[in-house]
Amino acid sequence: MTNYEAAWLFLELADRVEVAGDNPFKAVAYRKAARLLEGLGEPFAEAWAAGRLRDRPGIGEAIHAKIGELVQTGTISALERLRREIPPGVMDMLTLPGVGPRHARNFWKVLGLEDLTALQEAAEQGRLRTVKGLGPKLELAVLRAIAQRDAAPGRQLLGLALPLARDLRESLARQPAVERVEIAGSIRRRAELVGDVDLVVASEAPEEVSDFFVRMPSFREVTAQGPTRVAVVHQGGLPVDLRLVEPAVFAAAWLHLTGSKEHNVRLRQRAKERGWQLNDYGLTGSGFSLPEEEDLYRALGLPFIPPELREDRGEIEAAEKGELPALVEESDLRGDLHVHSEWSDGTASLRELREAAARLGYEYLAVCDHSRSLAVARGLDAERLRAQRREIEALNAEGHPVYLLAGVEVDILGDGRLDLEDEVLAEMDLVVASLHSGFRQEPERLLARAAAALRHPHVDILAHPTGRLLGHRPPYALDVPALIELAVETGTILEVNATPDRLDLCDLHVRRFVSAGGLVAVNTDAHSTEHLVFREYGVATARRGWCRARQVLNTRSLPDLLAFLAREKGRRFSSA
Numbered sequence: 001m002t003n004y005e006a007a008w009l010f011l012e013l014a015d016r017v018e019v020a021g022d023n024p025f026k027a028v029a030y031r032k033a034a035r036l037l038e039g040l041g042e043p044f045a046e047a048w049a050a051g052r053l054r055d056r057p058g059i060g061e062a063i064h065a066k067i068g069e070l071v072q073t074g075t076i077s078a079l080e081r082l083r084r085e086i087p088p089g090v091m092d093m094l095t096l097p098g099v100g101p102r103h104a105r106n107f108w109k110v111l112g113l114e115d116l117t118a119l120q121e122a123a124e125q126g127r128l129r130t131v132k133g134l135g136p137k138l139e140l141a142v143l144r145a146i147a148q149r150d151a152a153p154g155r156q157l158l159g160l161a162l163p164l165a166r167d168l169r170e171s172l173a174r175q176p177a178v179e180r181v182e183i184a185g186s187i188r189r190r191a192e193l194v195g196d197v198d199l200v201v202a203s204e205a206p207e208e209v210s211d212f213f214v215r216m217p218s219f220r221e222v223t224a225q226g227p228t229r230v231a232v233v234h235q236g237g238l239p240v241d242l243r244l245v246e247p248a249v250f251a252a253a254w255l256h257l258t259g260s261k262e263h264n265v266r267l268r269q270r271a272k273e274r275g276w277q278l279n280d281y282g283l284t285g286s287g288f289s290l291p292e293e294e295d296l297y298r299a300l301g302l303p304f305i306p307p308e309l310r311e312d313r314g315e316i317e318a319a320e321k322g323e324l325p326a327l328v329e330e331s332d333l334r335g336d337l338h339v340h341s342e343w344s345d346g347t348a349s350l351r352e353l354r355e356a357a358a359r360l361g362y363e364y365l366a367v368c369d370h371s372r373s374l375a376v377a378r379g380l381d382a383e384r385l386r387a388q389r390r391e392i393e394a395l396n397a398e399g400h401p402v403y404l405l406a407g408v409e410v411d412i413l414g415d416g417r418l419d420l421e422d423e424v425l426a427e428m429d430l431v432v433a434s435l436h437s438g439f440r441q442e443p444e445r446l447l448a449r450a451a452a453a454l455r456h457p458h459v460d461i462l463a464h465p466t467g468r469l470l471g472h473r474p475p476y477a478l479d480v481p482a483l484i485e486l487a488v489e490t491g492t493i494l495e496v497n498a499t500p501d502r503l504d505l506c507d508l509h510v511r512r513f514v515s516a517g518g519l520v521a522v523n524t525d526a527h528s529t530e531h532l533v534f535r536e537y538g539v540a541t542a543r544r545g546w547c548r549a550r551q552v553l554n555t556r557s558l559p560d561l562l563a564f565l566a567r568e569k570g571r572r573f574s575s576a
């Protein structure tokens, strides 16, 4: 058993202990032990036998004994007991985003729910909120997560699949038999929904790698296992496809498995025109040595094409002419222009948000809590907004590297008016407007509401313009091309909301908007400090929309941003 496998068992033990309602400190201790085992640097069994695990920080007597059990019997009796005690359907609940071990315990122990179907039913009947500590918010999260699975059967949010793919890649990368491992497929192209995880491994000892892989505890099923391919199904239901190749053909295999299929077809045509054949083993007949993807593209007369563009949407033609855009990168962002604090429905204080922004190296953060009509979110009225501004000004007086802008996310009301008086909006550093109601309205009415906001002199940004929730709610019946045209005309920024189930605007709309001269803002709409890293998905969407750094407002420095906002709306894009 490898250190990794041992670590996984301790992580599983931690989850199960929490679900069973055992002493919570135990779970913390098991997770700590798992981290230690992972980073040990020598086989854990040897370290244990030589007594080198004794008295390590985090390894108490009880954990030391459990590691001994693992060494001697290959398992931990406490874990085996919990595996028998907890119904498998309860552990399935942990695969829903937003559901942790403590929730699962409550569902099981308090409400008697033993699988996802029962959980869904209880959430629909509003029974989850009857348990102390569980609220309507969790009910919604559960329903949304379950609906997501159903609405896009077999397809998963990038925001869930990418972290999983990275975990698997990391585990494989630390195997001595693995020379190189990379993520391929739609995840590498950063598609918003993906069908599976594709991994490519270069190895001289593929059996060793596949043996290791199928024994990883994160899978519920092995569907294929051969010398070049292993297919498994992750606990959460997502299939994982592992290809094993000779190190010499790694680049060709990686290119092939990254896709898209349509992009590959075009590349093959080019190879054929040159009298070669492109396949997952390389460029047959060309005589080139092609250690990297870049070399393959060069042999075909093209510069490297970023994976996000490989959809046969004109990238080959642009590459030929040397006109590929230099795509915006995460490191280009200097701030986030739409975050929520505990003043409305966020969980973090302004100070905590500012610290989290500093950790990302940001220069600014626009606090945009909800306006009053959004009562479920404890929206702010003019008076509370002014109180919040005083707190923001006091914080800014501290000379911290992150400057806070006093913004607001103002609701666009049913008739197109905004939820705050013009004079209040005029006081704000930044106004983000959004539609939160009227999902079933007629297209004309919706467009009229959005248009009123775009034409409003104080509305700087339209947030999550189409209102879609991936796998859960379709976009509003909104005429997006018309909206885009009006946004360009009025100088209104359109948001690329980076929340993994929004990604709104989507890639194609981003492309249309920026090529028409519009500017976007990549915002996380964070409701807690952890959400700020969602920017990765927003940047990915912008990149898939062929977006350059200068087409994203929040890549600008603070002085440039303030100068931009100081200009009259109508002049913003032209002088941008």
Ligand code: DGT
Residues within 6 Å of the ligand: 184, 185, 186, 187, 191, 193, 194, 195, 196, 198, 256, 257, 258, 259, 260, 261, 262, 264, 265
């Ligand atoms: P997905 O999994 O549905 O989100 O989308 P992909 O693009 O990851 O598709 P997948 O997993 O079936 O295959 C991974 C890549 O392998 C795909 O993007 C391109 C390549 N590939 C698979 N099948 C074919 C094929 O029949 N022809 C060509 N040219 N390439 C293929």
Ligand code: CA
Residues within 6 Å of the ligand: 185, 186, 187, 194, 195, 196, 197, 198
């Ligand atoms: Ca795939």
Ligand code: CA
Residues within 6 Å of the ligand: 185, 196, 197, 198, 241
């Ligand atoms: Ca696949």
Ligand code: ZN
Residues within 6 Å of the ligand: 338, 340, 409, 463, 525
């Ligand atoms: Zn928001």
